[in-house]
Amino acid sequence: MTYPLILLASSVLLIAFFIEYLGRTFRFPSVVALIVVGIVGQLVMNYFDLELKGLKLLVPILGTLGLILIVLEGAADIELRRERLALIIDASIIAFGGILCCVAIYALLAMSVLGLALFQAVTLAVPFAVISSAVAIPSSSFLPAHDREFVVYETSISDVLGVLIFFSLLHSDGSPVGVLTGLLGGGILSLLTSIVCALGLVLLLMRISGQVRFIPLLAGLFGLYAIGELMHISSLIMVLLFGLALNNPQLITRIPFLSHWIDESYDTTLDEFKMILIELTFAIRGFFFILLGFSTKLEAIFSWSAWFAAMLILSVIYSSRYLLLKLRNHTQVDALTWLAPRGLITILLYLSAKEVWPLPEFLDGTVVIVVLTSSLLILQASRKTRNHETDAINTTTGADAPRTPEIRIP
Template sequence: MAVIGSYPLIIAGCLIILLSFIFTKIANKTNVPAVLMLIGLGVFIQYGLKLMKIPEIDFFPILEVIGIIGLIMIVLEAALELELKKEKIKIILKSLLIAALGLGLSLLAAAGIIFYLIPEMDWYTAMLYATPLSILSSAIIIPSVGNLSEEKKEFHVYESTFSDIIGIMFFYFVLNVIEFQNPDPAAISEVMHPMISFGISISVSVLVAFAASYMLLYIFQFINEGARLFLLISLLVLLYAVGKMLHLSPLIIILVFGVIVQNNELFYQGFLRRYFHKKKFEILKRELHVITMESAFVVRTFFFVIFGASILMSSLFSLKVLGVSLLLLISIYAIRWLFLRAFMGFDIFPQLWIAPRGLITVLLYYAIPQKYSNEFFDSGILLFIIIATSLVMTWGLIRSAKVQDIPLIVNPIIEEETLDEKEFYHDSIP
């Protein structure tokens, strides 16, 4: 049996990072999403391993771990972009409403399509499968909207972040409903009612989020040496993992932490002011921006490559997959048009086309417990939706750039350094 050695794996990992960087530059020039190139690289690796007669590798454990870390980094990255100012209240509320209502109606439409077209699928299981397909991908959206106007850019940052968090919480709420209706006979006690469980989870998560955030930020103001940022990220990941095991909503912890860092003066009022050191907070905020951006780049790279290496490409050529996927796509953009038109008037381009699915869609799909999985649901539907929505987004951004006559940068993996970050790097060099 063939075994891949350590050094070939190291070389492969380095080459993947290098290729991801090159894909980023190609994306800037050609407008082809780097995500699609990374998935294509994964497919190439999959068939390369088959040609080398290397036994099939179970990528799921790796994909799951990378996906969870990626999810944390993406939410933290998005939270560090959220500025809570009076002049932004309107756009925050508007994006929250569009994200929540759009997610809810898209989910119902997708669940209906899955329920009627996939055999042996009950309604709640259909909703479980529909949720990942209804969540916007902030991992793709946030780095892709840099050339839009400031208002539209902020709208997409807020909307995709809210969609991620609300969608993930709803996914586990539906899972709790299914478990409540199908209790395990071996369980010692009865399963708590889903609404009560959900309410307790949110309340405790918010309390833990604020307590942990204030504690961590107070301590890390006084740590100036060593790998303090990786220590901080490790503690956040630890909080997420422990919160998950305790059935909380740990993404709220990550979100609250990032929002407090970004809006520190707002959250340090009254007696808390004495624990606030503005200069140290600014340094910590800028360093966190850099490390989350760099870490998200690496995590997204390996996630989409491994996803490409684990998917079954032949499923894309199934007429059933094509039929279900096309109906899902029609529902996605029809519902998006409805809410954008209702809340934003006629100025809904290119926002209408910016609705890609990505990392969270894949991660939640693989999070469906085996006992609730349906063998008739083809994973090719996920791949089709991810590719199609990414291509539609690319077309929308290109069309918008031509109309405005501005150069377009479509880069769903990593943003270029801002002037401030370059100055920060320069100032940091002794």
């Protein structure tokens, strides 16, 4: 059994690489193809009456590790400057407003259709209200640099807020006071703990030496994340701060007694660390989405109830997002509206809710449909961006521009 498993793992990685390559070349979301490959693999295994055990345990683990790495990778590419403050505030408003609108509408639907109590309905609504940074950040490469940064901030903040709100609800007594106490206390504790942990990890990277450097550092990060989650602290804040501090060491060296900790080799060390992140993120992300497709119950996907619920959820996602972006006067409203995929966070939080309360089986299919459809709709965002760029070129070379046979506008 050892060699077949090695062959299977190798095949999964090679298929994931091929899909990622095609996704970059033809600009389609690789998440959809990865999940479809998993579903096809499930059909093949069923045909030959084969079984792959341990998926229920493996999928959440891979999903959590993938989330950590993707948020870290995205944050480690951001340069913090004073002029970024307006962008961060804007991203925070959109992220919080999107969660608030979606949760309010989803909770009303869950109460009326599923007959859930208000507390249960609000808790179940949160997973569907959170944008997945695991899908959005890699899929935003077609956007201009400013809008890519907006996506990184917004989706990371959405993840952090979603996790914090969800677990504050899940672990409270259900009363408004209990939820508010858990939310505010958890938020402050998360921020303080995250600052200390992120500072320690960055200082470790600055001074670490030897051939084995990055795996122990990542092991420490994963361990701290797990401890934080066990204590119901939003550890994604730590991951976000760690990534920001990595790419902005001046935040650390401004502290007087740490001003000499960084040396001329830091930039090289950081580049090497980023390469490790990219490789690990690719591997874990590929495994997760293929195994997610493999473990999906096909009968749930083909349920009319699942499709109806998914269409309601998707209509709320994009209508509320369009209005929020329009109110904030974004220049890329048409493109950013469609860049709101659900993914890792939605799946992980939904599974957590399902462990606490019995939920209808069709919701399993609804989650997969929402993830697949919202990922596919990123293609619409890419098309809108190309149309926007073409309109800009046509405006520049309009009626007042000299017309020559050599100039062709695509």
